[in-house]
Amino acid sequence: MPLFEYKAVAPSGETVQGTMEAASLDMVVLKLQEAGNVPLHARESGSGGFGLSALRMGRRGMNAREVGEFTQQLSTLLVAGLPLDRSLQVMQELSENERVKRTVTEIRDKVREGGSLSDALEEQHGAFNRLFVNMVRAGEVGGTLDVTLTRLTDYLERSRELKDSIVSALIYPILLLVLAAGSLILLLVYVIPQFTPIFEELGGDLPFITKLVLGAGSILQNFWWAIVLVTTLVVVQFRRMLADPEKRFAWDGRVLSMRWVGDLVGKIEIARLSRTLGTLLTNGVPLLGALSIARNVLSNTVLRKDVSDAAREVKTGGGLAHNLAKGGRFPRLALQMMSVGEETGQLDTMLMKVSDTYDLEVRNTIDRLLSVFTPVITLFLAVLIGTIVLSVLVAILSINDLVG
Secondary structure, three states, rough: OEEEEEEEEOOOEEEEEEEOOOOOOOHHHHHHHHHOOOEEEEEEOOOOOHHHHHHEEOOOOOOOHHHHHHHHHHHHHHOOOOOOHHHHHHHHHHHOOOHHHHHHHHHHHHHHHOOOOHHHOOOOOOOOHHHHHHHHHHHHHHHHHHHHHHHHHHHHHHHHHHHHHHHHHHHHHHHHHHHOOOOOOOHHHHHHHHHHHHHHHHOOOOOOHHHHHHHEEEEEEEEHHHHHHHHHHHHHHHHHHHHHHHHHHHHHHHHOOOOHHHHHHHHHHHHHHHHHHHHHOOOOOOOHHHHHHHHHOOOHHHHHHHHHHHHHHOOOOHHHHHHHHHHOOEEEOHHHHHHHHHHHOHHHHHHHHHHHHHHHHHHHHHHHHOOOOOHHHHHHHHHHHHHHHEEEEEHHHHHHHOOO
């Protein structure tokens, strides 16, 4: 049986750690819970990271994954019945990274001085965003901080899963493009030029396709720095354009109008908005306040403006679904589900269902796009490489004809 290392909180509130033989990580967690302990960390002995969670700090604060792990740990301790300051003390003791220890210590000290957890989190230089802080504040006001943190853990986990699924789906086509581009550059810069002295020595007029390929190779060899410079300037100019609010708004509008890309972006945004808004409403945040917070999770400024416009109308007594529909950009199915939620008084529940629906839609859409994109790219690159090889063969055959 494999040996596992673990850390847990005993019923007395003390931190315990040790090793245990078990068939799997789940069995370790189960045995710890049966003994009345609250498992915090568990990993197979000799492995590189903790299977449950490990609180780490990046160079400039916590990233999304680390915030999720922080939330999971704190939620676990509070649900187990430990007071907030004791929970933070346990987390501070478990922190191996000095920056993490310092951050948790600052939060703990603020709480011990009589401040609220939400205020302490808000002072951590943007490590915890407005959504996070406001949900914690709502949980404190309602006396359900442990439940709120549990919901936040689920929210952060599902958000990360959607992002990870998109990234994972794009790894193969990006890798394919990089490898293919590298192969083309290798052929044009190092392989094809080897034939140039041979062609020059034999003389004769080369076929147009051969001249074209040799010219492309010569440009890459002699003017690669210009290509890099132009590419860099284009990227910098594009970033500057997106920094201008008006130009960014126009670009985001064009993105939404693209046939396939716009549909995918819209689904990703509605999934993100619905999940955030539903989580806020579930935790007791009023609709107007929830809209003010949730619109900031949208990266597309056009959709963000639609939500802002809808929020103004909701303030005067209008319905959310009806006012979101005025922009004509949100999916009809999502709007219908929201409308049903408003009619039945279960908008928060229906928003979570909208999120689940469009999470699945995003994955399915990406799979469909990749099922078309990958073969097209493969065929295109095969044609390019075939053309390069053919240009050499045609040149050799034409020279042989001239010599003969």
